[in-house]
Amino acid sequence: MTLDHLVTAIRSAHDSHTPLRIRGAGSKDFYGGMLAGEVLDVSAYRGIVAYEPTELYITAKGGTPLAQIEAALAEKGQMLACEPPHFGGATVGGCVAAGLSGPRRQQAGAVRDFVLGAKLIDGTGQVLDFGGQVMKNVAGYDVSRLLAGSMGTLGVLAEVTLKVLPKPVAEQTLVFELDEHAALARLNQWGGQPLPVSASFWHAGRLWLRLSGARAAVDAARDKLGGALAVDAEKHWISVREQTHPAFSTPVLWRLALPSTAPSPGLDDLRAIEWGGALRWFAGEAGERHDAVRGVAARLGGHAVLYRAPESLRCLEGTFAPLSPPLLALHRRLKKSFDPRGILNPGRLYAEF
Amino acid sequence: MTTPDPEFRTDRRALAARLGMILPAHCLLVDDEDLRPYECDGLTAYRELPLAVCLPENEGQVIDVLRTCHQLGVPVVARGAGTGLSGGAMPHAQGVVLSLARFNRILQVDRNSRTAIVQPGVRNLAVSEAAAPHGLYYAPDPSSQIACTLGGNVAENSGGVHCLKYGLTVHNVLRIRVVSIEGEVFEIGSAAPDAPGYDLLALLIGSEGMLGVVTEVTVKLVPKPELAQVVMASFDDVAKAGDAVAAIIAAGIIPAGLEMMDKPATAAVEPYVKAGYDLDAAAILLCEADGTPEEVAEEIARVTEVLTASGARDIRVSQSEAERLRFWAGRKAAFPAVGRITPDYYCMDGTIPRKRLAEMLSAITEMEKKYGLRCANVFHAGDGNLHPLIMYDAAKPGEWERAEAFGAEILELSVALGGSITGEHGVGIEKINQMCVQYKTPELEAFRRIKAAFDETGLLNPGKAVPSLHRCAEYGRMHVHHGDVKFPELERF
Numbered sequence: 001m002t003l004d005h006l007v008t009a010i011r012s013a014h015d016s017h018t019p020l021r022i023r024g025a026g027s028k029d030f031y032g033g034m035l036a037g038e039v040l041d042v043s044a045y046r047g048i049v050a051y052e053p054t055e056l057y058i059t060a061k062g063g064t065p066l067a068q069i070e071a072a073l074a075e076k077g078q079m080l081a082c083e084p085p086h087f088g089g090a091t092v093g094g095c096v097a098a099g100l101s102g103p104r105r106q107q108a109g110a111v112r113d114f115v116l117g118a119k120l121i122d123g124t125g126q127v128l129d130f131g132g133q134v135m136k137n138v139a140g141y142d143v144s145r146l147l148a149g150s151m152g153t154l155g156v157l158a159e160v161t162l163k164v165l166p167k168p169v170a171e172q173t174l175v176f177e178l179d180e181h182a183a184l185a186r187l188n189q190w191g192g193q194p195l196p197v198s199a200s201f202w203h204a205g206r207l208w209l210r211l212s213g214a215r216a217a218v219d220a221a222r223d224k225l226g227g228a229l230a231v232d233a234e235k236h237w238i239s240v241r242e243q244t245h246p247a248f249s250t251p252v253l254w255r256l257a258l259p260s261t262a263p264s265p266g267l268d269d270l271r272a273i274e275w276g277g278a279l280r281w282f283a284g285e286a287g288e289r290h291d292a293v294r295g296v297a298a299r300l301g302g303h304a305v306l307y308r309a310p311e312s313l314r315c316l317e318g319t320f321a322p323l324s325p326p327l328l329a330l331h332r333r334l335k336k337s338f339d340p341r342g343i344l345n346p347g348r349l350y351a352e353f
Numbered sequence: 354m355t356t357p358d359p360e361f362r363t364d365r366r367a368l369a370a371r372l373g374m375i376l377p378a379h380c381l382l383v384d385d386e387d388l389r390p391y392e393c394d395g396l397t398a399y400r401e402l403p404l405a406v407c408l409p410e411n412e413g414q415v416i417d418v419l420r421t422c423h424q425l426g427v428p429v430v431a432r433g434a435g436t437g438l439s440g441g442a443m444p445h446a447q448g449v450v451l452s453l454a455r456f457n458r459i460l461q462v463d464r465n466s467r468t469a470i471v472q473p474g475v476r477n478l479a480v481s482e483a484a485a486p487h488g489l490y491y492a493p494d495p496s497s498q499i500a501c502t503l504g505g506n507v508a509e510n511s512g513g514v515h516c517l518k519y520g521l522t523v524h525n526v527l528r529i530r531v532v533s534i535e536g537e538v539f540e541i542g543s544a545a546p547d548a549p550g551y552d553l554l555a556l557l558i559g560s561e562g563m564l565g566v567v568t569e570v571t572v573k574l575v576p577k578p579e580l581a582q583v584v585m586a587s588f589d590d591v592a593k594a595g596d597a598v599a600a601i602i603a604a605g606i607i608p609a610g611l612e613m614m615d616k617p618a619t620a621a622v623e624p625y626v627k628a629g630y631d632l633d634a635a636a637i638l639l640c641e642a643d644g645t646p647e648e649v650a651e652e653i654a655r656v657t658e659v660l661t662a663s664g665a666r667d668i669r670v671s672q673s674e675a676e677r678l679r680f681w682a683g684r685k686a687a688f689p690a691v692g693r694i695t696p697d698y699y700c701m702d703g704t705i706p707r708k709r710l711a712e713m714l715s716a717i718t719e720m721e722k723k724y725g726l727r728c729a730n731v732f733h734a735g736d737g738n739l740h741p742l743i744m745y746d747a748a749k750p751g752e753w754e755r756a757e758a759f760g761a762e763i764l765e766l767s768v769a770l771g772g773s774i775t776g777e778h779g780v781g782i783e784k785i786n787q788m789c790v791q792y793k794t795p796e797l798e799a800f801r802r803i804k805a806a807f808d809e810t811g812l813l814n815p816g817k818a819v820p821s822l823h824r825c826a827e828y829g830r831m832h833v834h835h836g837d838v839k840f841p842e843l844e845r846f
Contacts, residue, residue, distance in 0.1 A: 054600075055737075099552070110546065113523075122799070134705065134737050135704070135735075136737070143800075166607065188466070194644065215651065278545060302544075323549060327539055330539070333805075
């Protein structure tokens with residue numbers, strides 16, 4: 001597949017006002033608003049364009065599987081530090097479009113923090129190059145970062161450049177028996193200290209804490225923190241990243257992003273805590289008061305995402321927390337500036353566009 | 354220096370009268386002598402007198418000023434401490450300067466959540482000082498951190514010497530409160546790790562005051578490392594020093610800071626700060642390790658090994674905090690030190706892939722001959738951000754023009770080498786022509802549409818950061834002589 005194929009497809013959709021549903025591997029079809037429009041399969045537009053280990057970046061076509069990228073990085077001892085989920089065969093374009101980060105986000109940063117550049121095809125079929133391959137670049141608005149989490153509503157990610165980092169020399173996982181409140185208190189206490197904590201996961205009275213960094217730092221932290229050494233730690237963190245851990249197996253799953261110090265939201269079924277307390281997962285029920293869940297999250301200074309739910313429920317309630325009127329108006333104007341006819345993933349982020 | 358903007362024509366007296374109705378007398382300056390201190394920012398070569406300077410003390414007044422300007426169609430240039438180096442805060446001749454200098458309170462430092470809420474006029478260093486009792490600090494540390502403000506940092510997406518490891522402003526700001534040109538208030542981001550909708554924080558940070566006026570900022574604070582130590586290595590060849598930088602990163606090390614200075618820079622600095630630099634070296638590298646004592650010892654050992662293998666002719670490791678600060682003092686004082694040996698200097702800000710460094714430095718040496726001006730180079734080597742300091746004398750006819758052309762050539766070479774015209778200083782008015790080199794028409798049009806989505810009337814900081822297509826056409830005509838393309842020998846990508 002060539003870039004021209006994609007451009008031609010989008011131009012013709014633009015000309016005929018045909019909505020397009022952009023699809024990489026389809027690994028996140030469960031996520032976001034309704035899936036509408038003709039499928040534009042970008043998975044065949046794949047391949048690593050450039051990888052410069054000493055310049056700390058990789059450029060790949062949007063349809064490139066994350067697994068292929070990670071394999072290339074691993075050969076040089078590097079990684080995608082935001083540890084994005086694969087959910088099967090996720091592509092790098094889908095990874096940036098959805099903006100979902102994994103366990104290491106609490107230490108290393110989110111997907112958006114690693115986006116250096118993007119080649120975008122907008123809703124009129126125009127190819128736009130934003131950002132670049134250097135670490136620092138403040139020329140022009142930072143459109144490539146804006147694309148992280150935009151759910152494909154601003155354009156097709158034909159190519160992305162991500163900053164990469166060396167893999168930590170040493171990694172160890174400790175396990176503690178703690179209830180929710182004690183775990184939150186400890187996580188915040190540790191967060192304020194210069195400790196090499198790279199991931200945390202609490203479920204059902206047990207807290208897993210991953211230490212990553214220089215060997216000496218990891219050993220010193222382990223001596224300081226105590227706890228038991230986890231067995232099969234690598235598998236454990238993959239199960240957290242991929243949400244194959246039993247904590248996530250529930251038909252309705254809420255994701256609450258909160259300040260790490262927020263007290264327990266008082267919702268019934270807390271399934272897991274990640275990111276040093278800043279990410280809390282709850283099992284929901286069909287027919288419950290969604291406004292109440294969103295309200296609690298907002299009062300605590302964060303927001304709630306209806307992360308996994310039957311499509312009917314997601315369409316009814318919306319996946320993401322509603323925007324205030326001025327912000328919604330701004331979103332609409334931005335959407336229009338990239339996709340004047342609203343043909344790209346309509347309704348995937350918000351029903352209004 | 355600047356061309357008048359025919360798009361705006363303001364009735365000065367009517368403007369003063371309207372502003373006088375919404376601001377107390379001590380918050381409004383309208384007399385030329387009072388306006389004079391605001392005529393430029395850190396880029397002193399470009400000056401313009403505004404019609405008025407507003408110094409609001411609360412958000413209500415900011416809203417009133419913006420609403421009034423919106424109604425009257427008057428340009429507004431927001432300003433922090435005015436330390437910017439690209440003319441981003443240079444006033445508009447038909448407009449108002451909106452100074453946030455009086456928004457200087459730190460509203461909250463929360464030890465538990467490791468966040469601080471500050472007003473935009475708070476100085477960068479003041480945030481770290483307020484956080485210090487909790488063992489925390491604010492990571493981005495631009496060299497102007499004693500004076501520059503958080504609002505300005507947000508506008509420019511400021512960096513510093515530690516951003517390879519700790520990130521830029523965009524990685525360390527969690528939330529901003531913004532007033533639009535229509536006077537509407539909205540909040541972007543939160544103290545939670547993400548927020549619903551588009552990542553507008555990424556768009557607003559570094560937008561150079563073109564999209565909105567920031568009235569409050571929540572920043573992330575990070576635990577202060579227990580220990581930091583610096584390795585200083587000297588090289589008899591600039592290319593070797595450049596290769597050493599790549600070798601450190603290839604070894605899987607991300608140092609807290611990785612800086613380079615060339616011989617003219619160390620020569621300027623040493624008599625001034627007595628940092629103990631090797632003055633015979635073609636270039637010196639400063640590499641900082643931070644963390645727990647164990648971590649630092651391990652990293653210093655590995656860095657030393659790599660530097661030795663890369664051909665460093667001398668390596669010294671700071672043995673005390675005082676010595677570490679002395680090693681850094683020279684780097685941090687590079688700009689004023691150069692200022693002591695030349696009447697004026699012009700600081701550039703291109704970024705390049707690190708591996709092209711030697712190529713860039715030898716090109717700069719050629720340009721020194723071509724323009725008849727000297728240049729010292731300091732370099733955020735870790736992230737490829739070069740600060741050539743072109744020395745000139747504004748009193749000598751033609752020197753500024755030569756310095757400007759010299760700078761433009763460096764920036765355009767940065768783009769040709771696969772980099773950017775600005776790593777952390779912003780485009781402002783200074784690099785507006787080079788935007789036409791870095792971006793093509795479709796991207797520039799996309800930027801203009803984004804601008805219009807926030808500010809349809811184009812009143813916020815007009816004429817900065819994003820050039821008009823007309824301007825690019827003019828610049829293109831000026832620069833392509835006889836169909837010659839610049840740097841024809843280089844691959845374009």
